[in-house]
Amino acid sequence: MDASTIGLLVAFGIGSLIGLERQQSESAGSFAGVRTFPLVALLGALVSLFFPSLLPILFGMFLALVVVAYVSKIVLEGDAGMTTAIAMVLTFVYGAMAVHSEEGLTLAVVFGTVTAALLAVKEPMHELTGRIGPTELRATLKFLIVALVVLPLLPDGELEALFGLNPRFVWLMVVFVSGLGFLGYALTKVLGPQAGIGLTGLLGGFVSSTATAMAMAEQSRRNPELATISAFATAVASIVMFPRVLLLVAVVAPELVASLAVPLAAMTAVGGLLSLALFARIRAGRKPLFVPDNPFRLRPALLFGTLFAGVLLGVDLVSAVFGAGGVYWAAALAGTVDANAITLSLSKLALDGDLAATVAVTGIVLAVVVNTLVKIAIVWLFGTAAAGRLVAGILGTTAAAGLGVVWLL
Structure with a gap:
């Protein structure tokens, strides 16, 4: 035919x-x-x-x-x-x-x-349409301007004037953080506060658990009644990161999977059990009867974008100073923003024989652990103390489990 x-x-x-x-x-x-x-x-x-x-x-x-x-x-x-x-x-x-x-x-x-x-x-x-009020309409228009007007206009490439930063990539993270908050609001309107925010954490974890932590921290600060469910969403997003990292390694360097699966599985199991316990507490408690307000807030997203850009510059600086001998330093610093990039880099180096498999595995786990700890700091800085304590308990224990397994192995 x-x-x-x-x-x-x-x-x-x-x-x-x-x-x-x-x-x-x-x-x-x-x-x-x-x-x-x-x-x-x-x-x-x-x-x-x-x-x-x-x-x-x-x-x-x-x-x-x-x-x-x-x-x-x-x-x-x-x-x-x-x-x-x-x-x-x-x-x-x-x-x-x-x-x-x-x-x-x-x-x-x-x-x-x-x-x-x-x-x-x-x-x-x-x-x-009948359920969308003036506030939601204005918030939608603002988000569309940020995502569909500003983002395409920014140059897509490393600029010397910005010390090698890619403006579009950094702004993409701003769009993602603000978009997650907006998505959480929309899902909350449809599914209710608990289900909507929990689903936002799950979906956000597949893209950027760090950005999700920022969005959920801001949610808890604006609406303290949702601190517990926001902490749960942050924990879920973090746990999703572990199998996501393992999947990336399986695609790039399958021979590392066996060594990496043990610490990541331990972190997934510990974090999953603690999150389920928190979820049971949420189900047993009184459900909130309101929907969060102010669905679009650009200021927290801009703060995160600034932090993100600063850490990217720091990673480049550490790599330039320490070279190949600074793998762990680079992994730890890269983990403060995102574990995906350093995971792919170390996996490729191990695949090409430029890096020992044990060093690559340790570096990846270190990046994941640091990224997990960073989410605790984000919630403490930008969220409420109640959300911070819950996230610290779950993710702190999860990070300790990962480091413990690596040390034993």
Whole structure:
């Protein structure tokens, strides 16, 4: 089956999917339905495939036809909704994209599916819109500016004027910290404070447990009633880091997995058991009956970004001064920000034979332990004393278990 045939079939499938949704929702009325939409997609695909020079003209004619049908719908049914008309125009475009190129085919499938999904969730989206107040709307706009406007404008490369720092990479961490806080607020609105914040910790641990600790510390300071669940989320994010590090090593240097699995498994087990005990305490206690306020706060994220940039400079300085002999120093300092980079670096050095396996394993565990201790410091500095005590108890014991296993081995 050649690419043209596949494109035509995909165009027909996209049109059928959107048409089926419009027919079932009964939103289109007499405007269009399950038969019209696949025909529209095929029209766009066939014209684009066999008469590409006529595509702009026929698309203009098609738009005029849609306008006539839309006006007739208003006159006959008194319904001025434009959703179906816009969906029909998009269906024509998706059909043309499906046969244009391989990239066009992929985009047509993605956006065609997204269009059908948006059409299908009309009621939930209207309900969600009714629950969003001015505060949430302003917070969303601020976050979008930070993530989608400022981030792409920053240079993506190491600048000598900033001592070799990459501005976009540092700002990406700012976006992530502020985004985690915003995600926690959104999940809290939907799932409730306990489930929402706990899930935020779990998801954040897969990306950056350090940034998650910062977001949760700020959450506990703004809402002391949530100190316990914020501490639990921080602990969960930290525990997720251990198997994540092991997975990175397994990809880069599988021969290190056996030696590294023992201390990381010990830390996972100890931290997991203590976190489960804290979770049982949360379940037994009175659930908070409120939702945290102020969903977007940039200042804590900027503070974390500044700290992050400073430590990156410190790692480069230590590496330059001590060289290969400063592996442990570099690992400990790198662990104050994130364990991923130093894990990948040491694993690659061990794989290439430039570093002894035992040194690489010890360095990775040291980075993980230091990163775990840093989360305790973050919660104490930026969170409440109650959250700090809980995190210190869980993660302090977890770090001690990891160091103890390495010392015994």
